Amino acid sequence: xxxxxxxxxxxATEAYGxxxxxxxxxxxxxxxxxxxxxxxHDYILIPPFDHADVIAGQGTAxxxxxxxxxxxxxxxxxxxxxxxLSGCAIAAKGMDAxxxxxxxxxxxADDATKSFHSGTLHTVTNPPTIxxxxxxxxxxxxxxPLLLQHVDDMKTVSEDAIKDAVKxxxxxxxxxxxxxxxxxxxxxxxxxxxxxGKVGIIISGGNIDAAMMIEILNS
Amino acid sequence: xxxxxxxxxxxATEAYGxxxxxxxxxxxxxxxxxxxxxxxHDYILIPPFDHADVIAGQGTAxxxxxxxxxxxxxxxxxxxxxxxLSGCAIAAKGMDAxxxxxxxxxxxADDATKSFHSGTLHTVTNPPTIxxxxxxxxxxxxxxPLLLQHVDDMKTVSEDAIKDAVKxxxxxxxxxxxxxxxxxxxxxxxxxxxxxGKVGIIISGGNIDAAMMIEILNS
Numbered sequence: 001x002x003x004x005x006x007x008x009x010x011x012a013t014e015a016y017g018x019x020x021x022x023x024x025x026x027x028x029x030x031x032x033x034x035x036x037x038x039x040x041h042d043y044i045l046i047p048p049f050d051h052a053d054v055i056a057g058q059g060t061a062x063x064x065x066x067x068x069x070x071x072x073x074x075x076x077x078x079x080x081x082x083x084x085l086s087g088c089a090i091a092a093k094g095m096d097a098x099x100x101x102x103x104x105x106x107x108x109a110d111d112a113t114k115s116f117h118s119g120t121l122h123t124v125t126n127p128p129t130i131x132x133x134x135x136x137x138x139x140x141x142x143x144x145p146l147l148l149q150h151v152d153d154m155k156t157v158s159e160d161a162i163k164d165a166v167k168x169x170x171x172x173x174x175x176x177x178x179x180x181x182x183x184x185x186x187x188x189x190x191x192x193x194x195x196x197g198k199v200g201i202i203i204s205g206g207n208i209d210a211a212m213m214i215e216i217l218n219s
Numbered sequence: 220x221x222x223x224x225x226x227x228x229x230x231a232t233e234a235y236g237x238x239x240x241x242x243x244x245x246x247x248x249x250x251x252x253x254x255x256x257x258x259x260h261d262y263i264l265i266p267p268f269d270h271a272d273v274i275a276g277q278g279t280a281x282x283x284x285x286x287x288x289x290x291x292x293x294x295x296x297x298x299x300x301x302x303x304l305s306g307c308a309i310a311a312k313g314m315d316a317x318x319x320x321x322x323x324x325x326x327x328a329d330d331a332t333k334s335f336h337s338g339t340l341h342t343v344t345n346p347p348t349i350x351x352x353x354x355x356x357x358x359x360x361x362x363x364p365l366l367l368q369h370v371d372d373m374k375t376v377s378e379d380a381i382k383d384a385v386k387x388x389x390x391x392x393x394x395x396x397x398x399x400x401x402x403x404x405x406x407x408x409x410x411x412x413x414x415x416g417k418v419g420i421i422i423s424g425g426n427i428d429a430a431m432m433i434e435i436l437n438s
Contacts, residue, residue, distance in 0.1 A: 162351075170395050176393040176395060177393070212438065214433045214436065217433065
């Protein structure tokens with residue numbers, strides 16, 4: 001985990017029995033650390049998003065939603081590395097070909113939006129967004145082409161819109177959602193996306209520590 | 220609403236279209252204010268807990284749980300005025316006669332526990348517990364006899380145990396729960412109640428404002 005990961009994420013991971021290896025994002029990358037550990041211990045790497053099984057697994061979020069609601073005119077999905085988004089797009093289109101799937105990124109970390117609209121992979125280094133789950137440097141080798149093929153559009157939201165969505169989820173839905181997980185709702189609430197018929201939103205991720213939640217509730 | 224009600228409770232109530240009438244708990248009571256408004260405007264009073272329909276409605280929380288899990292060895296239910304507790308006890312016993320129903324109160328507001336164990340109605344005035352939903356002065360005319368008839372035991376929990384439960388719900392269940400709503404979990408986590416077989420917990424109430432949640436997360 002990067003040394004700026006939410007404290008609660010680290011504490012919860014350790015409480016579930018894991019050994020956490022910390023690294024400094026400005027000095028090295030997760031991938032380098034993981035390669036070293038693999039070589040040393042014969043570990044098997046489970047990539048966070050750029051793997052067919054991971055993409056399929058994350059897509060079950062949309063699959064379960066569509067199984068329940070049958071049809072959707074629009075589905076809004078947060079986008080970091082693109083695993084959740086591409087998996088959900090494949091699942092949603094498979095269940096309802098007319099469902100328009102839109103990926104949502106923070107404006108401060110809009111590499112995927114730029115990549116989607118230009119057809120060329122853009123990268124970004126440690127973008128300063130509050131949505132720490134989207135601080136991935138770029139889409140993956142698998143997720144980028146899947147996005148181009150299955151996603152209908154990409155939109156970005158402001159930091160304020162993300163905070164407003166986290167607050168709404170806290171006060172009205174009684175849910176603890178991390179900023180990255182609230183991107184879809186942020187797009188709807190801020191008017192970035194115009195709702196059309198029945199709209200689904202994937203809300204995913206509750207790794208938020210007290211300091212971050214307090215900053216948002218006080219904002 | 221008392222003038223010390225959570226700000227978010229008031230804001231949400233107004234946003235849903237209600238007109239909120241504020242009162243000072245040290246000067247008058249909700250009941251007096253409501254009587255005046257009834258006389259003046261011909262309003263119909265919906266009591267917060269001491270009415271058969273309200274008790275039955277609150278009991279659907281346990282009914283739905285038992286419909287899903289079929290049997291329970293133990294059910295833990297928060298207790299303020301006793302509406303949720305008596306309703307849940309009736310519903311749980313109706314679904315599974317062997318389910319042991321235990322009401323949980325803050326130790327600082329233990330009027331119902333004293334009433335239950337002594338058979339005589341105890342009252343308490345503005346108890347200083349963090350669990351503001353249990354600051355009712357006593358059980359009601361209906362809920363007190365129903366508790367004696369259908370509830371198996373009453374237990375109390377400390378303020379620290381309540382805070383720990385709210386924190387656990389925030390960090391691990393990703394739920395925003397007010398202190399009163401977390402009483403059942405507080406009893407289980409603090410060892411006040413010894414789990415026996417399959418234990419159900421009614422978690423009810425998310426009226427918590429930023430200041431209170433921040434105080435609890437920082438505790």
